[in-house]
Amino acid sequence: MVAGETSGDMLAARLLSGLRPRLPDALMHGIGGPRMAEQGFVNDWPMDKLSVRGLFEVLMHYREISGIRKNLKQQLLAEKPDVFIGVDAPDFNLDLEIQLKQAGIPTIHYIGPSIWAWRGGRIKKIAEAVSHMLVIFPFEEQIYRDAGIPVTYVGHPLAQVIPMEIDTAAAREELGLDPRFKVVAILPGSRISEIKYNTEAFIGAAKILIQRDPNLQIVVPMAGNKQRSYYIKLVVAARLEGVPILLIDGRSHTAIAAADAVLVASGTASLEVALFKKPMVIAYKMMEASWQILKHMGCQPWVGLPNILEKEFVVPEFLQSAATPEAMADAIWQQLNDDNMQKNLKDRFTAMHHSLLRDTANISAQAVLDVIARR
Template sequence: MSKHLPRIAMVAGEASGDLLAGLLLDGMQHYWPGLPSQGIGGPQMARRGFEAWWPSDKLAVHGYSLEVLRRLGEIIQIRRQLRTRLLQDKPDVFIGVDAPDFNLGLERDLRAAGIKTVHFICPSIWAWRAKRVEKIRRAAHHVLCVFPFEPELLARHGIAATYVGHPLANVIPLEPDRLAARKALGLEPEDTVLAILPGSRGAEIKYITPAFLQAAALVRQVYPGLKLVLPAVPAWRATIEGMAHAAGLDGVLQVVTGQSHTVLAACDLTLIASGTATLEAALFKRPMVIAYRMQSLSWQLMQRKQLQPWVGLPNILCGEFVVPELIQGAATPQALAGAVLEWLDARQHAPERIAGLHQRFMALHHSLRRNTSALAADAIRQVLAA
């Protein structure tokens, strides 16, 4: 194996998949320096020498309705062209990183043609879309899992899997430096800081951000000295600033470009959209209010597929509502403000609640902290050797 450089094909969707795929490439290049890899990827993968035939943001869509329909034709065409290319010039292994709607069907066809396939990040069959497990069984020779309970669940369905830890648990320190983060953002050590993270997709900006900002304005009526910080991608900064003006937060809301980890390290608590960012907030050991709003048709379709009472990753992983969730119609500015105020009041009157949450999140952090690059690369090496 060491004398032969395997050829790797990969598909990563969106920025999060690009980051995960970059970590995979780090581990594989440790085994095979100069490893060739091609497919669909982003800048993190390109830094590791990945040859992107299409950029990963081509696969970035959100929801079930109009946005997806507008992009569906292009995405189907890309997948068709990629499948043809890979079947004509077969790689040693194909690795689908996240993007299950795109990757699982592609993996199934490649596996049927004799190409070894690996899927990185088990789709959330334990939370949504349980029927997807059959697709995984037909698609992947091996699944790399980021949560410790997933391999046993997959094994029940005859799917080989390896727990590799969650990459974020290594990126985020066990004890974040709050003072250094505040200094970087121009905040004072004694400030009370609310981080507002409504997401970065267009639909999230549209459906979530106004309610978050209106809620923050209500909270500041009770805590007028509260500092508000919102990390934004550059493309949405002007839109968010317009929404802040409409909410009466001119000169109050600090919008920063990127720096979401710095903002989470600096804050006392966060109002945050459901998604991977909530796991990041948990790893930063921050109290949070999780919320989500989307187009009504998308919500109706998603709700039918929900298998657990929780939506936010911290609650799913802890198996209980350790932080509040306000979803869709429940995510009114008044309700969001009320949930934030409960955490702010707890800082003064029930500090044991904050301390208990910190302990839960520290234990979660330790359980997810593994050498992900090395474990994932070793699993891929064994798939190739089989």
Template sequence: MKLGMVAGEASGDLLGGLLMQGLRTRWPALSAVGIGGPRLQAEGLDSWWPAERLAVHGFVDALKVYLPLVKLRRELGDRLLDARPAAFIGIDAPDFNLGLETRLKQAGLPTVHFVCPSIWAWRGGRVKAIAAAADHVLCLFPFEPALLAKSGIAASYVGHPLADALPLDPPRAAARAALGLAEGEIVVGLLPGSRRSEVRFNAAAFAAAGRRLQAARPGLKLLLPVAPGLRGLVEEALAAAGAADAVQLLDGRSHEVMAASDSLIIASGTATLEAALFKRPMVIGYRMASLNWALMKRMAYQPWVGLPNILAGEFLVPELLQHAMTPEALATATLRWLDDPAACARLVERFTELHLRLRRDTARAAAGALGALLGA
């Protein structure tokens, strides 16, 4: 069994790696080609281009690299059609993958899209592109297949692979020991995002908020896991915030930071769901280019942007977006979590309920859907 795969960001690479592990239980000799990061490559993906080429966010960033991405997608499509894998799985990155899938599907290659684009949150018109691109969609959330079925799109709810992989009881003590932290230390994790644009817009404000927290809680430790290739940019942001010596940088290790922290300041995105599975109190913050923000506001259907809040249908955790995301506001909201153990305990209960809902044995469900599609 040979598959084509593309995952262009850290979150997609993580999902793809877990998916590959599961698919290999059904097809032990599974191999894959395409584009992916270190997780997929560790599972045996032959990545023809660096995954960082696809890590763009928002309309402004996309416009800057539009022509190179179009060229890359055309060349990738040519190679995939020459290789003729049994199927192609596009992992998230819909702006890139849906167009690629459409071409492959038209050429007779079975196509699967893993992670339903958030048509229930914004850009509902994209459902037409999904119908043209994907023979089958693997959905992370239980309400998505029925939504897709209204447009005649075959889909399966496979749950979230991290909900299977992560324990219900987070390994706090083990994570603290691995990071050299004492049990009684107050620790706040800063996760400004895994894209360059996210670091540019979020990291300095997150670090400045951390300095305010240290002023309010002397001895408080700040940990920031750095995505591959972004250390220099993060260091520049910390220096701009006057926090170069206040924050401990770690290469990767975001899950250990989540498990070990008392609270998190975190950029909106898949990482917020990971943090919820680790049962961590968090404050979601996010800034983007002004044009991106104006367009996003016009196309949004819901009052929430954070996945934990969207899935709960209420504001379980604070969201501070664009102009509201100031260091003062981030620090104040984080202190509320640190000062309210009862609220943190209630949040753990809600996140545990969410964790149980998303547990679905994703590997088995995804392998079953792919096997049914291919008759294999």
């Protein structure tokens, strides 16, 4: 298995939780994170080597990433595993899957690349690379069936992990927050590249919000020590260290549960916020050269997963130059003070939660076993 980032580690761990009891003695190895390791997964390389986003950012790390893929390919071609599972990270995994499939090794790709959002032409490459697709959104199943690619809709693992009813008071108590005052969670991203480009604007928005309401409580979870250290460095460099925030290690779900509203980087985290039924503002910044290319490659007007699933802008999106502290602060401020908006979003996100809820661990594990059995 290969998972390339924090969200992939979480999703893959859910699959492994269903697979490990059925294959208790199997060697499961490759590239993954700490949650996969809890299921007995053996890491051959550290996952953060692959956690790079953006065209030019990837190019700067291309030699190292390419070397990892080459060594992994040689290892797997010699080992001939019963199955290879690529978890997201399509730019790394699909090329590897093509070569493994040509060598007679069954390949599963878990989490369909967002061909419905951009780079739709990748469906041909997916057909060449993948023996079976595991998809996490209900509308994806028909896309792959129409392309002749075996597919199973497994539901979204987060829909099982996150409870339908959220205990906000308990989350605030766990974090030591004052129950009398409102809370905003800020999630600038788990990748170093995301923290690099998002932090200054995100914390700038927090500064504006606290000027409007000095009692407002700001919580910022960090994915790890490396991310935390880099975040602090950026905040000091931007002279924003005076903004009163609660910086916590991990516990992003607790931070979201405690919040009245969330400022979140686009990606899986935005879906997590939706499943917690919280108002949110989605924003994202990246290297300008990457943005100039990527902004012309989209197939639809939405970037955030909640908006894509609802097929409308149910929550605001601010991308690149539009992601200013003022714009994000204004949008969060409205969400904090509009009771009707809060209720409407909670109702829509509850319906979304139900649509994504399946027995993901067992459905995905059974699909893997079926692929192995057909070999």
